[in-house]
Amino acid sequence: MKLIFEKSVPGRDGYSLPEDQFPKMNIKDFLPEKYLTKDKKNLSEVSEVDVIRHFTKLSKFNYGVDDGLYPLGSCTMKYNPRINEKMASLTNFTYAHPFSSPDMVQGSLELMYRLDQLLCEINGMNQFTMAPASGAHGELTGILVMRKFFLDRGEKRHKVLIPDSAHGTNPASAAMGGFEVVEIKSNERGTVDLESLSQAMDNETVGLMLTNPNTVGLFDEGIVEIEKIVHGKGGLLYYDGANLNASLGINRPGDAGFDVVHLNLHKTFSTPHGGGGPGAGVIGVKSKLIPYLPTPIVSFDENLKKYFFKDVGPKSIGMVRSFWGNFAVLVKAFTWILSLGPDGLYQCSKTSIINANYVLAKLKEYYKPAYDRYCGHECTLTGREYKKYGIKTLDIAKRLMDYGFHPPTIYFPHFEPYADETIMIEPPESEGKEILDDFIKAMIAISKEAKENPDLLKSAPQRTPIGRTDDVLAVKRPILTYDDELKFKD
Numbered sequence: 389m390k391l392i393f394e395k396s397v398p399g400r401d402g403y404s405l406p407e408d409q410f411p412k413m414n415i416k417d418f419l420p421e422k423y424l425t426k427d428k429k430n431l432s433e434v435s436e437v438d439v440i441r442h443f444t445k446l447s448k449f450n451y452g453v454d455d456g457l458y459p460l461g462s463c464t465m466k467y468n469p470r471i472n473e474k475m476a477s478l479t480n481f482t483y484a485h486p487f488s489s490p491d492m493v494q495g496s497l498e499l500m501y502r503l504d505q506l507l508c509e510i511n512g513m514n515q516f517t518m519a520p521a522s523g524a525h526g527e528l529t530g531i532l533v534m535r536k537f538f539l540d541r542g543e544k545r546h547k548v549l550i551p552d553s554a555h556g557t558n559p560a561s562a563a564m565g566g567f568e569v570v571e572i573k574s575n576e577r578g579t580v581d582l583e584s585l586s587q588a589m590d591n592e593t594v595g596l597m598l599t600n601p602n603t604v605g606l607f608d609e610g611i612v613e614i615e616k617i618v619h620g621k622g623g624l625l626y627y628d629g630a631n632l633n634a635s636l637g638i639n640r641p642g643d644a645g646f647d648v649v650h651l652n653l654h655k656t657f658s659t660p661h662g663g664g665g666p667g668a669g670v671i672g673v674k675s676k677l678i679p680y681l682p683t684p685i686v687s688f689d690e691n692l693k694k695y696f697f698k699d700v701g702p703k704s705i706g707m708v709r710s711f712w713g714n715f716a717v718l719v720k721a722f723t724w725i726l727s728l729g730p731d732g733l734y735q736c737s738k739t740s741i742i743n744a745n746y747v748l749a750k751l752k753e754y755y756k757p758a759y760d761r762y763c764g765h766e767c768t769l770t771g772r773e774y775k776k777y778g779i780k781t782l783d784i785a786k787r788l789m790d791y792g793f794h795p796p797t798i799y800f801p802h803f804e805p806y807a808d809e810t811i812m813i814e815p816p817e818s819e820g821k822e823i824l825d826d827f828i829k830a831m832i833a834i835s836k837e838a839k840e841n842p843d844l845l846k847s848a849p850q851r852t853p854i855g856r857t858d859d860v861l862a863v864k865r866p867i868l869t870y871d872d873e874l875k876f877k878d
């Protein structure tokens with residue numbers, strides 16, 4: 389397909405104005421010379437219909453949750469109910485201005501206040517802040533809250549413990565918060581090795597960042613022990629709740645003793661995500677950490693019967709973001725929680741766990757599981773048996789595209805000897821049995837092809853608009869502008 393620049397025809401444009409009302413003017417007549425760019429830009433000259441057709445075609449190359457199964461592990465690509473969008477587009481929400489006085493946006497504040505209460509109930513926490521705009525942003529906020537807590541107590545703690553199965557954002561957030569990261573090995577059941585944890589946890593350590601079920605989709609049965617070890621040395625427990633899809637109505641981080649939790653409303657709570665779009669990485673804390681939260685939080689004045697922005701106070705870590713630009717995400721998550729209700733939330737997690745275990749049971753004969761045990765909301769298989777046919781897990785994922793499915797997460801997490809060549813499949817609750825059966829059939833067909841016709845996999849995908857890209861070149865020499873493209877061609 390041609391780039392929009394290659395469709396350019398000199399002199400063609402996408403508008404016309406009556407010349408008697410809009411005489412042709414020279415731009416220099418109304419814009420001072422100093423504001424004009426000197427180097428000539430390669431802008432495309434196209435008509436309106438050229439633009440519409442070009443971008444409509446591009447959009448059809450795309451694959452999203454509205455097209456089919458999107459089993460990307462650790463991402464919870466679930467269906468985004470349309471009622472969420474309808475609520476988020478109510479004009480009272482969309483017309484709210486960042487500088488509106490709280491009196492004028494009582495409904496919006498009430499929504500944030502009630503969402504906080506619901507999330508506290510779901511997670512067993514005491515206070516949520518809606519400030520962070522992504523999971524990673526929530527982690528950094530949580531880390532800064534923990535840092536401030538210890539600074540305030542005059543304790544010098546400089547290390548953060550993180551299991552090797554953690555999402556890459558965990559060590560990154562801890563490092564950004566100024567801490568040294570200490571990796572904790574997983575045991576043969578895919579969970580935290582308690583011995584290693586005991587040895588690493590000391591009174592110079594802030595605490596542990598744990599994902600549970602962890603990033604291989606396994607519930608950590610050592611959770612009670614873990615709590616004792618970390619709290620026993622005066623540390624804090626951070627819960628990465630980005631993937632809460634196995635937990636709703638089943639287990640609450642707060643009950644397990646966790647002090648901070650971040651949630652990705654753009655995963656579990658059914659709001660759209662991807663492409664760096666708006667998200668919400670809300671964090672919840674126990675009472676002792678409320679004074680350190682970013683300011684402000686939404687509160688309710690019992691006497692005036694009004695919602696207001698409350699200053700968190702002098703111990704707050706300050707602001708982590710201005711305004712509430714992702715407010716629509718909060719409206720969508722709130723709508724989702726209310727439309728499901730407590731039973732519905734429980735049913736959601738139960739179904740997602742059954743879906744993942746169904747896929748695991750049907751595929752484990754063909755793709756060896758990293759750990760042979762029941763999983764949570766996602767299962768981790770491996771493609772290691774196909775190495776002897778010269779097939780990499782990447783080839784399996786690419787071939788799946790020819791069967792019309794978005795590939796699962798691959799090579800994450802990746803640690804020897806248990807979890808290598810990983811294929812992490814997350815079939816959320818919105819997927820029915822029929823589509824899972826089709827997916828399973830495709831995966832089994834590919835396992836057969838890998839043995840009998842490996843070239844088919846190595847040259848995949850064949851049926852997509854763009855074939856296999858050069859991953860190394862894409863990272864080392866990305867083409868981001870048309871000028872880069874021209875240079876590249878030279």
Ligand SMILES: *Cc1c(COP(=O)(O)O)cnc(C)c1O
Binds near residue numbers: 462463523558603652
């Ligand atoms: C997705 C995810 C994150 C990061 O969330 P972003 O919104 O992408 O920053 C962190 N931890 C886990 C376990 C995740 O799955």
